[in-house]
Each structure stands twice: as C-alpha cells, then as structure tokens.
Amino acid sequence: MSSMPALQAKNLKKSYDGRFVVKGINVTIEPGEIIGFLGRNGAGKTTTFQMIAGLLKPNSGSVYLGDKNITRFSAPQRAHEGITYLPQESSVFLNATVKNNLRLILEFQYADPEEREKISRRLLKELGLEDLAHQKAYSLSGGERRRLEICRSLVLDPKYLFLDEPFTGIDPLTIIELQKILRTLKEKKISVIISDHNVRDTFKVVDRAYIIDDGQILIEGPPKQVAESPLAREKFLGKDFTLGDEINPYSSSGGRRKTLSPKVSPGKKKNRKK
Numbered sequence: 001m002s003s004m005p006a007l008q009a010k011n012l013k014k015s016y017d018g019r020f021v022v023k024g025i026n027v028t029i030e031p032g033e034i035i036g037f038l039g040r041n042g043a044g045k046t047t048t049f050q051m052i053a054g055l056l057k058p059n060s061g062s063v064y065l066g067d068k069n070i071t072r073f074s075a076p077q078r079a080h081e082g083i084t085y086l087p088q089e090s091s092v093f094l095n096a097t098v099k100n101n102l103r104l105i106l107e108f109q110y111a112d113p114e115e116r117e118k119i120s121r122r123l124l125k126e127l128g129l130e131d132l133a134h135q136k137a138y139s140l141s142g143g144e145r146r147r148l149e150i151c152r153s154l155v156l157d158p159k160y161l162f163l164d165e166p167f168t169g170i171d172p173l174t175i176i177e178l179q180k181i182l183r184t185l186k187e188k189k190i191s192v193i194i195s196d197h198n199v200r201d202t203f204k205v206v207d208r209a210y211i212i213d214d215g216q217i218l219i220e221g222p223p224k225q226v227a228e229s230p231l232a233r234e235k236f237l238g239k240d241f242t243l244g245d246e247i248n249p250y251s252s253s254g255g256r257r258k259t260l261s262p263k264v265s266p267g268k269k270k271n272r273k274k
C-alpha cells in the first residue's frame, strides 16, 4: 500500500461565460490523509472536486496520480484509478432497501454472487448499517442515508474519496459518528477529502485544510496553522475565531507529507479538554 502515489491537481482553472470561478488551484493529497476544503458558498469547492474527479472539464491545468497524467481520463477511468466523488445531493435509490442499494452497485463491479454477498456484509458492518439492511432508503435519517452513500462509494474501492459537504444537514451527534467513520477510512489508507463551510466540524477530523476563496487557495496547512493565519481570519474565519477543542486529536504526523510547513510540530495535540 505504501506505493500509492499522491494525487495532484496543478493550476486548475474553470470559467463560465468568461467568468473564472476557479482561478488556478494547486492541491496535493497524500495517501491516507484527511483533507478539508473550506470556503464560503460559491468559492469553487464543488467545481474543483468535479474537475479532479473527471466530471467537469477544466479550461486549463492538469491532474496527476503520481507520475501519471490523468487529465484526459473520464470519470469512470478515474474511478478505476481509485478516485471517487460523492456529490452533496443524495444519490441513493429511495425506494430500494439499504441492502439493495448496495447490491445494485455491487452487480456492476463483481460477477460472483458469493463475492458480492461477502463484500455487502463487510461493508454494511463497517458502516454500522447491518440493522438497517432491510429498511427502505426513504425512511433513513439524514446521517443514516449519508452512511449508506459512503458505503456505496466504498464498493468502488476508492483510494481518494471526495465527499462534498458530508456534514451539511446532519445533527451534531451524527456528525461525530461520521467523523469516526472517516477516521476508520484513513486507517485503511483511504484519503478522504471533504468540502464544507463549517470550520469547526471539519477541523476536528482533518490533517490539513485548504481555505478556498473566490476560486483561489488562500492558505493551506494543519488546522492550527490555518486558524492562526491573518489572511484566513480576515477573509473566511472571522477575526474573533479561536480554536478550542476542535483540533483533530487523531491528526497523524507520519512525516511523509512533504507539503507540511516547518511550523508544524509533530505528535499529538495536548490541548484536549473533555
């Protein structure tokens, strides 16, 4: 697994009717990182995600997986390379049960029914959906539905999973539940990239965050560093922003992330209050 290459977006730009909404974005994601993409509505988060996942064609710029230039790869080709995008809008079949929602995807991927059943059972267990397997998707709570969506996207065996606003419309306790799930994905060396405008929930789970404003990256770094950035405070966080206990207590500092600033001190954060 250690040979998984980094995913890199280089100078991505996108315009609509002559107006640039993404103005040259550079992103590097290492295997097993949880990354936050934070910015106001309209900042360009979804557009960037979709260009990286191959759903939207950039005006210019490129996407690399290690040394491989995948800029011209279609979305299914990128999915095959391990890059999966989960949209903000719900993508489940409401009239199907949880298990059948999963089965519909599995049938595309695996020919052997026994293998499908095995994977189905494993994934339902991992996402805590076993007890809901026979419930219709329309009857799920917001958090349960989100879990089902993540469960389905794991069928594709992603290495880079882009989640567009996974915490939106979800209650606080369920957000904590989802954060736990994201950490288990990280343990499996899946990189999870989440977009959000809610700083506090995102900072709790990410190793690094990008603040995106008006189609450009303002600053990138670990939550603490971003929170202290005058520019991020002026343009996005607000001048009164302070970090309380929302620094990611699980943040690893494996030493393989080349893009970290030297300001980062390795090791655990100690300012957890309980």
Ligand SMILES: Nc1ncnc2c1ncn2[C@@H]1O[C@H](COP(=O)(O)OP(=O)(O)O)[C@@H](O)[C@H]1O
Pocket: 016, 021, 039, 040, 041, 042, 043, 044, 045, 046, 047, 048
């Ligand atoms: N298909 C489109 N046509 C024209 N403008 C668009 C289109 N899609 C997005 N935009 C504009 O691009 C900007 C960035 O949108 P988006 O990436 O969805 O932002 P975010 O996800 O950060 O809220 C917004 O101003 C939005 O109105």
Ligand SMILES: [Mg+2]
Pocket: 045, 046, 047, 088, 164
């Ligand atoms: Mg969006």
